[in-house]
Amino acid sequence: MTTTRRHFIRTAGIGAGAAALAAPATLRAQEPIRWRWQTYAGATLGQFVTKPVIDAINAASGGRLQIELFYADQIVPTSELFRALQNGTIDAVHSDDDSMAAPVDIAVFGGYFPLATKHALDVPVLFEQYGLRQIWEEAYAEAGGVVWLSAAGQDPCNFNTVKPIRSLADLNGLKLYTFPTAGRFLSQFGVVPVTIPYEDAEVSVQTGILDGMAWSGITEDYTVGWADVTNYITANNISGAWIGSMYVNEARWAELPDDLKAIVRSCIEMGHHYRNQWYWGGEARYRATGDKLELTQIPPEEWRAVEEAALVFWDEIAQQSERSAKVVQIFKDYNAIISKSGVPYTCN
Numbered sequence: 001m002t003t004t005r006r007h008f009i010r011t012a013g014i015g016a017g018a019a020a021l022a023a024p025a026t027l028r029a030q031e032p033i034r035w036r037w038q039t040y041a042g043a044t045l046g047q048f049v050t051k052p053v054i055d056a057i058n059a060a061s062g063g064r065l066q067i068e069l070f071y072a073d074q075i076v077p078t079s080e081l082f083r084a085l086q087n088g089t090i091d092a093v094h095s096d097d098d099s100m101a102a103p104v105d106i107a108v109f110g111g112y113f114p115l116a117t118k119h120a121l122d123v124p125v126l127f128e129q130y131g132l133r134q135i136w137e138e139a140y141a142e143a144g145g146v147v148w149l150s151a152a153g154q155d156p157c158n159f160n161t162v163k164p165i166r167s168l169a170d171l172n173g174l175k176l177y178t179f180p181t182a183g184r185f186l187s188q189f190g191v192v193p194v195t196i197p198y199e200d201a202e203v204s205v206q207t208g209i210l211d212g213m214a215w216s217g218i219t220e221d222y223t224v225g226w227a228d229v230t231n232y233i234t235a236n237n238i239s240g241a242w243i244g245s246m247y248v249n250e251a252r253w254a255e256l257p258d259d260l261k262a263i264v265r266s267c268i269e270m271g272h273h274y275r276n277q278w279y280w281g282g283e284a285r286y287r288a289t290g291d292k293l294e295l296t297q298i299p300p301e302e303w304r305a306v307e308e309a310a311l312v313f314w315d316e317i318a319q320q321s322e323r324s325a326k327v328v329q330i331f332k333d334y335n336a337i338i339s340k341s342g343v344p345y346t347c348n
Contacts, residue, residue: 032066033260035091035252040078040099040244042198043071044224048278049154050094053246053271060263065256067092072198079195085249086145092248098181102146104139105321111179112157112239115310116331118338118345120241120276123153130330135323136245147253149265152272153241155279157182159234160221161212162205164296168305177201178214182238185313186214189306205229214238218293219282227292235297238306 039050046069054069076084081100084090093100097110109116117123127133132151140148159165161174172190176183183193194210202225204210212230213221217237221227246268253261287295298306318328338345 032061032063033256035065035067036070036075037067037092037094038070038075038081038084038090039072039093040081040095040198041072042224045220046071048223049275050271052274053094053267056267056270057264060267061260065260065263078198082146082247085247086143088249088251090249091252092246094244094246096179096242096244098179101180102140102143104143105324106135106139106327108181108317108320108324109327110243110245112182112242113331114182114185114238114313115307116239116314116335117153117243118240120153120155120279122334122338123151123241123243124272126330126334127151130334132327132330135327139323140247145250147248147250149246149248150268150272151243151245152275154244154275155217155219155242155283156237157214157239157242158217158237159212159214159232160216160218160226160230160293161232161234162230163211164232164294165234165298166296167298168302170298174211175209176212176214177204177210182214185310186238188309202226202229216242217279217283218286218290219279221293222282222286222290227286227290231292231294232296233293235295236303236306 037050037054039046041049051069054067058066070090072078075090078095078099079101081090081093081095082102085093097104097107099111101107102110117126127136136148136151140146157178159171159174159176161176163170165171165174168189171186173192174190175192175194176186177196178186178191178193180193180195183191183195187193191214194204196204196210201210201213201215205212205226206229213226216226218227218233221230221233248264256264286293314328314331318325
């Protein structure tokens with residue numbers, strides 16, 4: 001009886017000690033996974049283009065995944081986003097491949113690739129029906145350290161400027177805040193592309209450093225205050241939709257349970273849907289009722305030179321790699337379909 005009692009006390013003590021030791025581990029398991037996510041957009045724009053996704057993930061995860069959102073250049077400059085994501089300085093990113101200097105051959109197609117699209121819905125069609133998803137996944141798998149999750153379209157890229165643009169000649173000498181590849185293309189028409197931090201663009205126009213922007217459509221101009229420092233917006237656009245993506249650090253993504261991965265993906269898709277209606281409605285509303293920017297247009301017969309130059313530019317880009325050639329061919333195939341489809345896919 002004594003031996004049995006002593007054995008019980010001894011084993012009970014061990015059990016209690018084990019439970020005490022195990023308690024911190026249990027608490028640790030209940031702590032949320034925390035990510036830092038940086039967007040290309042400043043705070044005013046970011047509340048519409050990125051924050052809805054972050055809020056949805058934080059709510060849908062039931063507290064298991066908590067993401068802190070950082071806006072343009074708050075942790076690292078936009079041009080360093082890829083490297084920061086790859087080395088784990090940040091955990092996830094919303095940007096375009098071009099602006100964040102992704103070391104992949106398809107990076108030039110992110111942002112505004114000249115005249116590749118006409119509307120925001122072209123982007124998911126290209127990725128889901130024409131094979132761009134598989135190409136992007138392959139390119140980032142080769143780069144390593146970063147997982148590409150999803151792409152979507154947003155607004156067109158118009159010129160919003162202090163002085164009116166009514167002909168191609170009016171582009172000559174204009175200092176415009178724009179995207180790397182878009183600037184490279186526009187330079188042949190005399191545009192001087194300028195790269196500065198996003199939040200400096202408005203004051204740069206006010207102080208005369210910039211003549212305007214070729215960075216967005218009219219929705220953003222009114223939302224972020226650029227319509228307060230410029231006077232005109234052109235109906236012509238150098239691309240019908242920004243191609244932007246969501247990316248995550250490869251190791252952090254691998255650590256995430258499958259159900260949380262599903263939540264992240266579904267919330268990203270929800271964000272795409274929100275941006276589609278936000279931009280589409282805004283582009284129409286501000287053109288029709290906005291009182292800050294006068295709408296101008298380069299005549300179609302002049303703009304045709306830009307369209308022809310874009311096709312030459314496409315062929316030049318196709319030479320950089322076999323994968324780039326595949327993407328250019330997809331753009332050509334899709335635009336051939338669109339050109340035969342009539343209204344509403346084309347303007348005539």
